[in-house]
Amino acid sequence: MRRLTYSRNVFVPVTNLCRNRCGYCSFRREPGEGKLLSRSEVGRLLAEGGQAGCSEALFTLGEMPWMESGFAGLLSSVGASDFIEYLAELCEMALDEGLLPHTNAGVLSQEDLETLAPLNASLGLMLETTAHLEAHDSSPGKDPRLRLDFMARAGRLKIPFTTGILVGIGESRDDRIASLQKIAGLHQDFGHIQEVIIQPLDPKPKTALENYPPPGEDLMRQTVELARSILPSGVAVQVPPNLSDPLELARSGADDLGGISSITPDWINPSRPWPSLEDLSSRLKGYHLRERLPVYPAFILKGWYGERTEDVIRSLADGDGLRRKDYL
Numbered sequence: 001m002r003r004l005t006y007s008r009n010v011f012v013p014v015t016n017l018c019r020n021r022c023g024y025c026s027f028r029r030e031p032g033e034g035k036l037l038s039r040s041e042v043g044r045l046l047a048e049g050g051q052a053g054c055s056e057a058l059f060t061l062g063e064m065p066w067m068e069s070g071f072a073g074l075l076s077s078v079g080a081s082d083f084i085e086y087l088a089e090l091c092e093m094a095l096d097e098g099l100l101p102h103t104n105a106g107v108l109s110q111e112d113l114e115t116l117a118p119l120n121a122s123l124g125l126m127l128e129t130t131a132h133l134e135a136h137d138s139s140p141g142k143d144p145r146l147r148l149d150f151m152a153r154a155g156r157l158k159i160p161f162t163t164g165i166l167v168g169i170g171e172s173r174d175d176r177i178a179s180l181q182k183i184a185g186l187h188q189d190f191g192h193i194q195e196v197i198i199q200p201l202d203p204k205p206k207t208a209l210e211n212y213p214p215p216g217e218d219l220m221r222q223t224v225e226l227a228r229s230i231l232p233s234g235v236a237v238q239v240p241p242n243l244s245d246p247l248e249l250a251r252s253g254a255d256d257l258g259g260i261s262s263i264t265p266d267w268i269n270p271s272r273p274w275p276s277l278e279d280l281s282s283r284l285k286g287y288h289l290r291e292r293l294p295v296y297p298a299f300i301l302k303g304w305y306g307e308r309t310e311d312v313i314r315s316l317a318d319g320d321g322l323r324r325k326d327y328l
């Protein structure tokens with residue numbers, strides 16, 4: 001039986017304010033309508049995550065929210081003056097709860113990256129594409145050079161890293177190949193890419209791409225095959241099982257199903273609930289589902305973790321670097 005891994009997460013949408021305006025996004029809110037979760041709201045989610053047996057606190061947020069008007073007011077309403085310090089505090093809260101933070105905060109300065117690195121088991125940033133597309137015309141942070149540079153800086157700091165591509169946002173097959181080659185090159189240079197998400201566009205009403213056709217099964221299968229052929233074998237190919245048929249994509253070479261939450265929605269694709277593990281087990285005949293942590297075994301075995309995450313990783317991982325089976 002082939003193994004397919006996944007992690008159990010609690011999804012914490014820290015803030016939906018963002019300096020970008022991507023043509024497919026329904027997560028971001030306009031200034032005045034945005035939200036910043038308070039410590040008590042985050043604390044409640046983390047406690048629920050701990051009780052549900054999660055290992056991962058998935059902190060997701062818009063990029064550089066402080067560039068949006070009104071954000072300073074939101075920050076002072078939670079008693080904070082610096083957003084990255086506040087985010088670091090939320091990561092500490094997760095670790096205190098026995099959960100491993102995995103933060104997707106967009107492109108960060110070197111100083112902010114170095115603040116968050118020791119508090120996270122891994123970090124994430126979707127490359128999405130190396131092409132310059134209309135969907136990103138109003139998103140300065142989606143300049144592929146900025147994103148590749150950020151990932152290289154994370155590599156120099158030996159941060160286990162998750163990235164990915166978005167399929168169906170106007171890019172061509174050559175663009176997908178070029179994006180995957182860039183990611184493979186980063187891994188060859190720094191050895192820090194743990195997984196690459198192959199994420200299909202899920203067109204949302206009232207977004208610029210609402211009438212784009214979502215990529216069909218054939219395109220998704222071909223893209224997973226491309227990824228598997230271009231990426232080094234130590235880099236997992238991840239497919240979100242709430243957005244595409246995981247059985248077909250596992251047969252095409254996918255290794256991982258990503259974070260699955262039984263207690264919180266996928267706030268990026270809220271109309272696409274995650275399937276239950278029971279449902280996935282019965283659909284994925286011939287595959288053995290195995291839980292991992294938000295940092296992959298190879299990095300745990302190499303000791304790629306910070307002082308602050310080490311204790312939690314040691315308490316959650318088994319000798320192979322996967323999730324201990326006796327945790328519940």
Ligand code: SF4
Nearest residue numbers: 018020021022025028
């Ligand atoms: S960067 Fe993320 S949160 Fe911001 S607009 Fe784009 S998809 Fe939405």
